[in-house]
Amino acid sequence: MRRDARRNVERLATAAGQIFRERGLDAPLEEIAKAAGVSAGTLYNRFGGRDALIDAVMPDVVEAKVREAMVRAEAEADPWDGFTLYLTLLCEMQATDLAVSDAVSRRYADAKRLNEICEAQMDGVRGLIAKAHAAGRLRADFTAEDLPYLLWTTSTVVRATASRAPDAWRRALAFTLDGLRPAAAHPLPAPPLTAEQVHAVMLDLGAKRSGQGR
Amino acid sequence: MRRDARRNVERLATAAGQIFRERGLDAPLEEIAKAAGVSAGTLYNRFGGRDALIDAVMPDVVEAKVREAMVRAEAEADPWDGFTLYLTLLCEMQATDLAVSDAVSRRYADAKRLNEICEAQMDGVRGLIAKAHAAGRLRADFTAEDLPYLLWTTSTVVRATASRAPDAWRRALAFTLDGLRPAAAHPLPAPPLTAEQVHAVMLDLGAKRSGQGR
DNA sequence: CCCTAAGTTGAGGTGGCTATCAACTTAGAA
């Protein structure tokens, strides 16, 4: 690849990182091209489309953030504290970075690397959940497939309140977490989603234009 | 008004009712005009714009549904049962009628009648909450201003899962409700939104094009 | 320094939606 082409790839990646973060993964690609100082055509030449751009930009960011959260969560002595800390950190990320919020609550069909990282993350969460279950600190009927409810909720609350009450999600999350302790448990009216359903639903979300996005 | 004009108003209102219900209050107005068998121009002639159309079509529907839910809720002997029944019915409406889902979780600046009805409904909910508080059956720190969190959550879950797991919201709601019992309560990290913040946020949501779209 | 493959550009086609308006049609009173 020629030097100028490589330079443009880098500029585009940087711009995409910034703009995705500010406006979510549905941000107009033209905006990104403009921020990178190139034309939209170049963006398509270099990346081919939105999903490929996402897959070029997001995985590293997401993996780093998610890994750090996991490290901190696993450092907690109490499994419940670990579980809730992880969720809180995840929501914090969602609140400060719309790109992460989208990456974590949707799936983009052609962003393979990103999907793998998200799957890996889910496995990590399964571990946290298992530990909390084993310690009797998390209601037994909560499964990893229920996690998306939390992510969708936070993502919605965050987007709705970001400009007017940026900490509102903490309150909403606290209500939810209080429902996840064993003592709070009452029989649930429906079984959890299957992993396939979760995947399919998240793909649907990623395929829709405009999300809740600007 | 001429007879044909009145007839068109009726056709448009009927079509709007149907299409809003299926696709939400962001449905393309052209679609509605087409379903009514008139041109888009006529829709604008008769109603002037989306908000006016919403305000012409939705208030009666919403009021009827909300009133019935309130009647049934107030018929419950236990205030907690009343409160949760009301929320469940509200969510059921959201699940079966995207228009109601939008009407209840957003505000449209120029839909005055609808806004009044939503405000009135909020007052009813305040009553339910007060009774449940008085009976010690609802955690004391839950306020009417926290209700939107539930509505936003359900609205998101319903839209995401409608086509693949139409009952998923029941499980998500159950987790949430389990967090609202007094026994589940742990200190909350942030104060509730003010009524003004809730209003402003809901207006923002209504003003965005495409919501979770289609 | 020249030449060409690699790369960029920006204009333009596509599509979806909103909103308006001059030209046409029609209800219904006189």
Add this chain to the structure above:
DNA sequence: TTCTAAGTTGATAGCCACCTCAACTTAGGG
């Protein structure tokens, strides 16, 4: 029946976003 105010229409302009491509520019090897 006639006439006109009321009403409808379809074309159109404006947005915004996606995506493509022929024409142009340039890096960098020979």
